[in-house]
Amino acid sequence: MPRDGKPTRDKILKHSKDLVLERGFSGMSIDMIIQRSSISKGTFLYHFKTKNDLATSLMDEYIQQDEKERVKALKHVEGIKDPLERLLAFIQVFIDAFEKLDAPFPxxxxASYSYEPVLFDQEIMKxxxxxxxRWEHTIDGMIIEIEQQYDSVIPIDKKALALHFTAIFEGAFIMSKALxxxxxxxxxxxxxxxxxxxxFKKPNPQSKA
Structure with a gap:
């Protein structure tokens, strides 16, 4: 009976991700992955033909996990009727998750791939x-619903406000490690x-003459 290679493949992906976050993709070698994963070169090549093959699999898995987190957070707040409270609760899901960390997020x-775009094909970057x-459209959709029930105190750029959510993560990860x-x-x-x-504030009924 053939052995299930998934645990080994998952181990390779885990250690590869750690190395990319530590050294960048160009600074990571197959030999480093082999050593950290405690496997043979033959085992690595059985699962990934080339380093570029690994890069694609690594990003595919990361995107899938990222999408699971987005969907899970949306499900967590889907029962909240007030759109402003829903967005605030959506943000709170991630505050709660990151408050539990005892060490800077790795x-x-x-970001790691975007720093070295010439190393990856267009499909990966796309x-x-x-x-x-997807994250931008999620926040933007919530803001649109808020604007249907609330007035904005100052003019807002919905696109910028929606992108701000993801921008916080990318910048904060760097600052967290640096500090x-x-x-x-x-x-x-x-x-x-x-x-x-x-x-945002609730509209004043008396202001609508």
Whole structure:
């Protein structure tokens, strides 16, 4: 009976991701992966023909996990009727997750790949772009619903406000590591949440003549 190779493949992917976040993709070698995964070169080549093959599989898995987190957060808040409260609760899901960290978050593969775009084919880079757009459209959709029931205190750029959510993660991951502070991401998300609260107010019925 053939052995199930999934645990080995998963182990290779895990250690490869760690190495990319530590060294960048160009700074990671197959020999490093082999050593850290405690496997033979033949075993590595059985699962991944080339380093580029590994790059594609690594990003595919990362995108799938990222999408699961987005969908899970949406399901968590789908029962909240008030659109502003729904967006605030959506942000809170991630605040709660990052407040539990005892060490800085290791980083984001989207950023790591984007720093070295010439190493990857267009399909990989398109996958990253699409992933960012999914997060943008999620927040943008919530903002549109908020604007149907609330007035904005100041003019807002919905696209910029929606992208701000993801921008916090990318910037906070870097700052968290640089400052050796595990709470940077959660604290920045709290500020974003507070900003959202200040941006919108219920319309005054008396103002509608």
């Amino acid at each position: 980083g984001c593969l989207y 996958g990253i772009t699409d992933a960012f757009h 050796n502070d595990a709470k940077v991401t959660a604290n920045q998300l709290k500020q974003y949440q507070n900003y959202i609260k200040l941006l």
